[in-house]
Amino acid sequence: MQEFDMVVIGSGPSGRRAAVQSAKLGKTVLVIDKGRRLGGVSVHTGTIPSKTLRETVLNLSGWRERGFYGRGYRVKQDISIGDLVQRLHKTLDHEVEVLQHQFMRNTVKSLQAEARFISPNAVSLLAESGERSEVRFANALISVGTRPHRPENVPFDKRRVFDSDEMLELDHLPRTLTVIGGGVIGVEYATIFSALDVPVTLIEPRNSILDFVDREIVDDFIHQMRDRGMIIRLGSAVKEIASKPDWAEVTLADGRSIRSEIVLYAAGRTGNVASLGLDTVGIEADARGRISVDPQTFQTSVPNIYAAGDVIGFPSLASTSMEQGRVAACHAFGVTLPPPPETFPYGIYAVPEISTVGQSEEQVRESGVAYEVGVARFRETSRGHIMGVNTGFLKLIFALDTRRLLGAHIVGEGATELIHIGQAVINLGGTVDFFVNNTFNYPTLAEAYKIAGLDAWNRMGQS
Numbered sequence: 001m002q003e004f005d006m007v008v009i010g011s012g013p014s015g016r017r018a019a020v021q022s023a024k025l026g027k028t029v030l031v032i033d034k035g036r037r038l039g040g041v042s043v044h045t046g047t048i049p050s051k052t053l054r055e056t057v058l059n060l061s062g063w064r065e066r067g068f069y070g071r072g073y074r075v076k077q078d079i080s081i082g083d084l085v086q087r088l089h090k091t092l093d094h095e096v097e098v099l100q101h102q103f104m105r106n107t108v109k110s111l112q113a114e115a116r117f118i119s120p121n122a123v124s125l126l127a128e129s130g131e132r133s134e135v136r137f138a139n140a141l142i143s144v145g146t147r148p149h150r151p152e153n154v155p156f157d158k159r160r161v162f163d164s165d166e167m168l169e170l171d172h173l174p175r176t177l178t179v180i181g182g183g184v185i186g187v188e189y190a191t192i193f194s195a196l197d198v199p200v201t202l203i204e205p206r207n208s209i210l211d212f213v214d215r216e217i218v219d220d221f222i223h224q225m226r227d228r229g230m231i232i233r234l235g236s237a238v239k240e241i242a243s244k245p246d247w248a249e250v251t252l253a254d255g256r257s258i259r260s261e262i263v264l265y266a267a268g269r270t271g272n273v274a275s276l277g278l279d280t281v282g283i284e285a286d287a288r289g290r291i292s293v294d295p296q297t298f299q300t301s302v303p304n305i306y307a308a309g310d311v312i313g314f315p316s317l318a319s320t321s322m323e324q325g326r327v328a329a330c331h332a333f334g335v336t337l338p339p340p341p342e343t344f345p346y347g348i349y350a351v352p353e354i355s356t357v358g359q360s361e362e363q364v365r366e367s368g369v370a371y372e373v374g375v376a377r378f379r380e381t382s383r384g385h386i387m388g389v390n391t392g393f394l395k396l397i398f399a400l401d402t403r404r405l406l407g408a409h410i411v412g413e414g415a416t417e418l419i420h421i422g423q424a425v426i427n428l429g430g431t432v433d434f435f436v437n438n439t440f441n442y443p444t445l446a447e448a449y450k451i452a453g454l455d456a457w458n459r460m461g462q463s
């Protein structure tokens with residue numbers, strides 16, 4: 001039986017990073033993935049496909065130019081699903097190629113099979129051909145990710161009712177779309193299709209969407225969605241979804257019903273733990289298939305078996321998953337790392353983008369810290385004028401006593417890139433004076449940081 005220093009189950013962001021990190025430490029590594037191609041949800045059904053779709057839609061629809069040329073402007077008049085899928089396949093092929101090359105360069109072995117624990121030091125492998133084998137390991141990482149949550153009363157049929165993985169298999173653009181779920185995935189797909197001028201209804205049973213984001217940012221985002229004709233139904237649960245020959249019908253608990261050609265059900269995900277044999281080794285998962293770990297080391301209840309990525313739950317991002325994989329691998333091989341930074345950014349690739357780092361105004365208020373806020377609208381920047389941007393803003397929150405930046409929140413063009421300035425300042429302990437005293441490139445959207453800094457500084461006074 002073959003034996004490895006590290007066996008990684010799942011080749012998504014956490015598995016990939018853990019595998020390469022282990023190899024860089026001179027260890028023997030095997031990555032096992034049951035998928036036909038390496039890369040996980042991130043490459044094949046999640047992050048990269050949805051972001052590629054978004055980029056293609058924004059380019060072909062001429063979305064970014066509409067501030068100048070009006071809402072009717074389009075780069076390509078009749079956008080087909082073929083236009084969207086072509087770029088998707090090219091991007092995914094490239095991602096897989098880069099990943100394979102990275103494994104090759106670092107002598108990480110990979111294998112297509114389904115893995116199942118048979119002891120705390122061995123897994124059995126079931127290949128697609130039906131062939132079975134076993135490998136032994138000193139350490140293992142469970143990085144099996146999640147799949148869309150599919151309640152039994154939802155009639156998924158890939159004709160009228162889709163989950164988020166299946167949306168990539170659409171054979172034509174829907175005439176109308178209903179999205180159920182106001183989380184990141186639901187909001188991203190709803191706004192991407194709306195940018196294609198597909199009439200979209202977004203349904204969220206709770207009273208608001210994206211509840212981890214600063215309220216002012218979410219309110220502005222909801223305003224922008226409604227302003228372009230999207231219908232948003234908040235605060236009413238879904239009672240029934242019916243798939244009819246020509247349409248789907250969603251009935252809400254408050255009696256209203258919505259008809260559309262297609263429904264995307266995007267309300268939650270479940271950990272891929274059912275076939276892992278966790279009970280054999282004594283690791284428990286909760287009802288949603290999530291495994292608990294030590295948040296510092298990512299060890300499960302079995303010390304040489306680690307878990308990282310979406311299978312451990314919050315925050316379930318590709319970005320954080322990668323870092324968890326690296327930290328787990330370092331811990332497994334005795335490498336001590338400095339304590340992790342205070343905060344990490346969230347990127348929501350809706351149209352428009354939202355990005356946020358640090359504390360929201362609600363969190364700061366709850367903590368009792370006295371604070372001041374500085375705001376800059378993108379239309380106040382010269383770069384915004386050049387780009388024809390008439391929406392979007394940046395909000396910075398500073399502590400009054402230390403003058404330190406506590407939170408940065410952005411809705412608008414380039415938010416997911418711009419946020420890293422805020423992230424650096426927060427994690428390096430920077431204050432409002434950084435923004436006031438430093439020169440920013442001109443004309444840029446980043447200049448909004450200077451404007452928001454000055455806005456707060458004017459009210460806070462000099463130190």
Ligand SMILES: Cc1cc2nc3c(=O)[nH]c(=O)nc-3n(C[C@H](O)[C@H](O)[C@H](O)COP(=O)(O)OP(=O)(O)OC[C@H]3O[C@@H](n4cnc5c(N)ncnc54)[C@H](O)[C@@H]3O)c2cc1C
Pocket residue numbers: 009010011012013014015032033034035039040041042043045046047048050051113114115116143144145146164185272275276308309310311316317318319320321347349
């Ligand atoms: C639509 C969508 C959009 C997203 N957008 C973003 C974004 O913009 N930014 C961001 O940071 N994150 C985003 N995410 C989240 C991101 O995709 C996940 O956080 C990330 O993929 C989780 O990585 P992971 O390491 O848990 O592995 P995953 O990517 O979930 O991959 C797990 C792998 O494990 C394999 N596997 C499962 N069970 C077994 C088994 N028993 N044996 C062998 N192999 C197995 C699977 O085949 C799969 O390949 C998005 C997710 C979705 C669904």
